[in-house]
Amino acid sequence: MSDKDLLQMFKVVAERVDKKSFADITRDSVITDLGVDSLSMMQIVGEMETELDLQIPDEDLVEIVTVGDLCSKIESRLGA
Amino acid sequence: MPRNTPRRRIEEQLYATYMEFFERAERERRWSVFDDIPWDEANPEASDDLALCAETFASVEMFLPDYTAGGLNVVRDYFGRAWFQANWGYEESKHSLALGEWLVRSGKRSKDDWFDLQENLLQARQWKPPFTTARQMTAYGMVQEQATFLIYVKHRERARNENDACLSKIYDYVARDERAHSKFYQDVMKVLLAEDREGTLTDIAHVLANFKMPGVDLVPDYDDRILKMRDAGIDRNVFIRKIYLPVLKYLGVSRHEMLAAQRKAIEAQQKATEDATHAAE
Numbered sequence: 001m002s003d004k005d006l007l008q009m010f011k012v013v014a015e016r017v018d019k020k021s022f023a024d025i026t027r028d029s030v031i032t033d034l035g036v037d038s039l040s041m042m043q044i045v046g047e048m049e050t051e052l053d054l055q056i057p058d059e060d061l062v063e064i065v066t067v068g069d070l071c072s073k074i075e076s077r078l079g080a
Numbered sequence: 081m082p083r084n085t086p087r088r089r090i091e092e093q094l095y096a097t098y099m100e101f102f103e104r105a106e107r108e109r110r111w112s113v114f115d116d117i118p119w120d121e122a123n124p125e126a127s128d129d130l131a132l133c134a135e136t137f138a139s140v141e142m143f144l145p146d147y148t149a150g151g152l153n154v155v156r157d158y159f160g161r162a163w164f165q166a167n168w169g170y171e172e173s174k175h176s177l178a179l180g181e182w183l184v185r186s187g188k189r190s191k192d193d194w195f196d197l198q199e200n201l202l203q204a205r206q207w208k209p210p211f212t213t214a215r216q217m218t219a220y221g222m223v224q225e226q227a228t229f230l231i232y233v234k235h236r237e238r239a240r241n242e243n244d245a246c247l248s249k250i251y252d253y254v255a256r257d258e259r260a261h262s263k264f265y266q267d268v269m270k271v272l273l274a275e276d277r278e279g280t281l282t283d284i285a286h287v288l289a290n291f292k293m294p295g296v297d298l299v300p301d302y303d304d305r306i307l308k309m310r311d312a313g314i315d316r317n318v319f320i321r322k323i324y325l326p327v328l329k330y331l332g333v334s335r336h337e338m339l340a341a342q343r344k345a346i347e348a349q350q351k352a353t354e355d356a357t358h359a360a361e
Contacts, residue, residue, distance in 0.1 A: 031316075038319040039288055039342075046339035058335070062321045 001052075001078060003027070006071040013047045014040075027068030034067075048074065086275055093271045094160035101264045102167060109260060111253045113178050121245035122186040130242050131188035133235060134179050136305045139201055140295040141176035144169065146207035147294075151221075155214045164264060171257045178250045186246070205298050211287060215272055215280060219287040222265035226323050227293065227314050229258035266330050273331060281337065285345035 007027065014022045018040050025034065031041060045064075049055055054077040064070045082088075148169040155161040183189040189197075211217050236251035272280045295302050314323070328338055 038316045038324065041316060042320065042324065042335065043339060043342055046335055050336070050339075058325050061325070062317050 001075075003071065003075075006074060007067065009048060009051070010044070010067055010070065013044050013051075017043045017047065025067055027066065027071060029067045030065060031067060031070070045070065052078065054078065090271060090275055091159060094158065094268060096160075097264065097267045097271065098160035098164050101164065101260065101267070105167065105171070105260065109256060111174070113174055113181065116253070117178060117181075117249055118246050119181070119185050121249075122182060122247065123242060123244040124187045126186065126188075126239075126242045126244045126247070128188075130239060130244065130247070131183065131186070132305060133238070134247060135183055135189065135197070136295070136299060136302070137232075137235075138176050138179035138183065139197065139299045141172060141179065142198060142201055143205075143207045143294070143298055144172055144176060145202070147172065150207065150209040151217065154209060154212075154217050158214055161214060161218070161268065168261060171261075175254045175257070178254070182247050182250055186244070201298070204300070207294060207298055210290070210292075210294075213283070216283045216287055218265050218268050218272070219280075219284045220291065222262055222269055222327065223287065223291055223323060224293065225258050225262035225265060226327065227319075229255050229262060230314060230318060230322055232258060266327060269331055273333070278341075281333065281341035282345055282348075284333075285338065285341040286349075289342065289345055289349070 007025065011022050011025055014025075014034070014036065018036060020035075022034060036044065041064075042061075045056065045061065048070075052074065054074065056073045056077060060073055064073065148165070151165045151168070152162060155165055180194055184191055184194055209217060211220055232251045232255035236248050236255060239247035239251055269280065269284070299305065325335075328335065
């Protein structure tokens with residue numbers, strides 16, 4: 001799965017969870033700056049985990065600040 | 081009256097949970113506003129921001145009559161939870177007393193300021209329970225008390241850094257109480273989960289989706305105050321690391337189980353909104 005695919009997946013899932021547009025996101029986008037609160041963030045992560053059939057360890061979740069951080073966590077699980 | 085009912089089973093377990101909580105409160109956690117606070121160690125030179133924070137907390141705690149009345153009414157026919165609520169009211173009453181006394185004794189506010197604040201707040205606004213059932217209010221208490229505990233711990237350090245041993249001690253006692261309250265609510269939720277896992281998870285999800293701290297609607301200039309309270313808020317990381325994940329772990333609920341409940345809660349909320357819209361048309 002390419003970097004672009006993951007970014008697109010984040011966008012689709014975030015729009016589904018938060019019911020608003022995330023048109024201009026990049027890997028550098030800070031998730032809180034996008035107006036995504038803690039609970040939505042947990043939902044987005046959970047939805048992406050379900051779709052990709054993987055699980056990010058709980059202790060890694062607090063390290064996620066940007067969209068890119070989340071993509072990296074997923075990439076490392078996909079590559080494992 | 082039938083004895084072997086789910087309600088009776090729950091009540092017996094909650095009574096035991098309350099007795100355990102109350103025994104620890106009586107034996108290990110009691111403190112006195114008169115004997116245990118080092119009032120002469122209040123620092124008159126502490127910053128105005130420190131006073132503003134204490135005043136904000138005192139303001140939120142001041143709605144105790146509403147919290148107690150609202151909370152008790154929801155659980156009045158559940159013995160263990162009703163008695164907890166009564167004890168909770170006693171413990172919380174000391175929080176606003178201690179913070180108010182600090183404001184006056186430190187010279188940060190006059191007695192008139194303190195009474196003006198009480199009158200202005202309670203006459204202008206009233207707290208209403210944000211949820212309607214005992215189980216939802218328990219879920220709310222579980223999250224709210226844990227968040228409040230973390231906020232007071234932060235302010236205990238802030239008071240310590242400003243050389244106010246008195247306020248630091250007050251926050252220490254208050255934080256300890258809030259932690260114990262959250263733990264009780266978590267223990268209650270465990271019992272409720274064991275009896276009706278799906279329904280209880282749905283209620284937790286509903287509460288999380290609609291959660292806000294009580295001060296938001298009660299203290300008139302809350303947003304301005306929050307700006308000056310700097311570290312007082314619970315940011316995303318703290319919420320996930322110190323509230324969401326530990327609470328789920330204690331309850332024995334996985335993130336994905338909670339996620340499924342959240343999905344259902346959101347769908348139910350959307351359906352209710354749609355139904356209301358159709359009914360209005």
